[in-house]
Amino acid sequence: MRPLRSAAIDGPDLTAGPETATLPVALAPRASERLMRLKGDLRLGLPVILLDHGEAALVAWAETLTEDRFAALAAMGRAELALTRHRARALGSIAMPPGDVLRAALPPTAGLDWITTQAGGVADSGATPCPLPPLASGSAIHRAATTLAQSAQVLPAAVIVPLREGPDLALSLGLTVMQAHEVTDTLAAGAHHDRVSSAPLPMAASDAGRVHVFRPEDGGIEHSAIEVGTPDLSQPVLVRLHSACFTGDVLGSLKCDCGPQLHAAMAAMAGGDGGVLLYLNQEGRGIGLANKMRAYALQDSGLDTVEANQWLGFDDDLRDFRTGAQMLARLGIQRVRLMTNNPRKVDILTRHGVDVVERVPLQAGRTPQNERYLATKAAKSGHIFT
Ligand SMILES: Nc1nc2c(ncn2[C@@H]2O[C@H](COP(=O)(O)OP(=O)(O)OP(=O)(O)O)[C@@H](O)[C@H]2O)c(=O)[nH]1
Ligand SMILES: [Zn+2]
Numbered sequence: 495m496r497p498l499r500s501a502a503i504d505g506p507d508l509t510a511g512p513e514t515a516t517l518p519v520a521l522a523p524r525a526s527e528r529l530m531r532l533k534g535d536l537r538l539g540l541p542v543i544l545l546d547h548g549e550a551a552l553v554a555w556a557e558t559l560t561e562d563r564f565a566a567l568a569a570m571g572r573a574e575l576a577l578t579r580h581r582a583r584a585l586g587s588i589a590m591p592p593g594d595v596l597r598a599a600l601p602p603t604a605g606l607d608w609i610t611t612q613a614g615g616v617a618d619s620g621a622t623p624c625p626l627p628p629l630a631s632g633s634a635i636h637r638a639a640t641t642l643a644q645s646a647q648v649l650p651a652a653v654i655v656p657l658r659e660g661p662d663l664a665l666s667l668g669l670t671v672m673q674a675h676e677v678t679d680t681l682a683a684g685a686h687h688d689r690v691s692s693a694p695l696p697m698a699a700s701d702a703g704r705v706h707v708f709r710p711e712d713g714g715i716e717h718s719a720i721e722v723g724t725p726d727l728s729q730p731v732l733v734r735l736h737s738a739c740f741t742g743d744v745l746g747s748l749k750c751d752c753g754p755q756l757h758a759a760m761a762a763m764a765g766g767d768g769g770v771l772l773y774l775n776q777e778g779r780g781i782g783l784a785n786k787m788r789a790y791a792l793q794d795s796g797l798d799t800v801e802a803n804q805w806l807g808f809d810d811d812l813r814d815f816r817t818g819a820q821m822l823a824r825l826g827i828q829r830v831r832l833m834t835n836n837p838r839k840v841d842i843l844t845r846h847g848v849d850v851v852e853r854v855p856l857q858a859g860r861t862p863q864n865e866r867y868l869a870t871k872a873a874k875s876g877h878i879f880t
Pocket of ligand 1: 738739740755776777779786790803834835856
C-alpha cells in the first residue's frame with residue numbers, strides 16, 4: 495500500500511513546500527469537523543475508510559447498512575464484525591477487559607438479518623444470537639468504529655472489510671477517510687460549547703426566567719441553561735444538571751423519576767433565591783431515544799437498566815458532564831449547590847473547575863413502576879438515596 499498523504503484524510507499539510515503556504519488553511523476542516531462528516535456518513539449508511547499504521551479498512555455500521563451496500567462490501571474482501579465487549583458477553587463470549595473489542599469473521603452465508611441479530615437490533619423478535627469465535631483482539635479500527643457508533647447513538651456493531659489497495663478506493667468513490675486514532679482521540683477530547691442565544695421566558699414555576707442555548711463547535715446537539723428566578727451569580731447558585739428524558743419530562747412516564755425531579759428542582763429554585771437548570775440533551779444516559787426504547791423492551795423481559803444498556807453493546811452511562819462545567823463557566827457561575835443524588839456529577843464538575851459547595855439531595859416521584867429502576871441506580875450506579 496503506498497503511503498498516502500491527503501488533505502481529505504489528514505487535514506492541510508502545514509509543513510509542505512512554499513506553494514502550500516498560500517493555501518487558505520483556515521478553510522480546511524479540522525479533526526472535529528472531519529469526525530462529524532464521518533459520523534454523518536455512517537449514520538446515513540455510507541461506508542467510510544479508517545486507517546491505522548499502514549492498514550486500511552472499509553467500515554459500515556450494522557444498524558444503518560443496506561442490503562445493496564452490504565453485498566458490495568462483502569464482495570470487496572473478507573468481512574469481519576466488530577462488537578463491543580458488552581455485546582460479546584451478551585452473545586455468550588468470554589469476558590473481555592475494558593477497552594477490548596470483539597473481532598469475528600463473518601460466516602460466508604451471513605446476511606444482513608444475521609448481522610442485525612448479532613448487533614442486538616432485534617431484541618424483541620425472539621431471535622437467538624449465538625457466540626462468535628473471535629479472530630483476534632480488535633484493532634484501533636475496530637475500536638474507533640464501535641466507539642464512534644456509541645457517540646452517534648447507533649448500535650455499536652460494525653462490518654469491517656480490510657483493504658489491500660489502501661485508501662485509493664475511497665478517493666475514487668468519494669468516501670470519507672480518517673485515521674482511527676484521530677477518531678478516538680477527538681471523541682475523548684470532547685467539544686467546546688458556546689452560547690448562541692438567550693431570551694427571557696416566563697414559566698409556570700417562575701415568571702422570571704431566561705433560557706440560554708449552547709452549541710458545540712462541531713455542530714452537534716445543542717443544550718440549554720435555564721435561569722429560574724433571578725439567582726445571584728456571585729453567591730453559590732442552586733444548580734440542577736438534568737439529562738433529557740423525553741418519556742419522563744414530557745410524557746410523564748412512571749418508569750423513572752426524571753419528570754418529578756425536573757419539576758421539584760424548578761420549584762425549589764423558584765421558591766428560594768432562584769437557580770439554574772442545565773438541560774443536557776443526553777437522552778437515555780447518552781444512548782438516545784431509539785436505544786432507550788430498545789432497552790425498555792429488554793427491561794420488560796427481566797433485565798435491569800444497566801444490563802439492558804450492556805445487552806445492546808453500550809456502556810451503562812455515556813453522558814459527558816464536562817459540557818455542564820463549560821456551560822456554568824460561560825455563564826460566569828463558579829460556586830454551586832448541586833441538586834443530585836449522583837456522586838459522579840459532583841466529581842466531574844469538581845474536576846472541571848466548578849466549586850460544588852454542597853450536594854443537595856433530590857428525591858421525587860417514587861412509584862411502584864420505578865422501584866426497580868431506583869434500586870438499580872443505588873446498587874449499580876452509586877446514587878445516594880438517604
Ligand atoms: N438507558 C436508559 N436511560 C434511562 C432509563 N431511564 C431513564 N434514563 C435516562 O437516565 C437519565 C437520568 O438523568 P438524570 O436524572 O439527570 O441523572 P441521574 O444520573 O439519574 O442523577 P440524579 O441527578 O440523581 O437524578 C436521563 O437521560 C433518562 O433519559 C433507562 O431505563 N435506560
Ligand atoms: Zn426518565
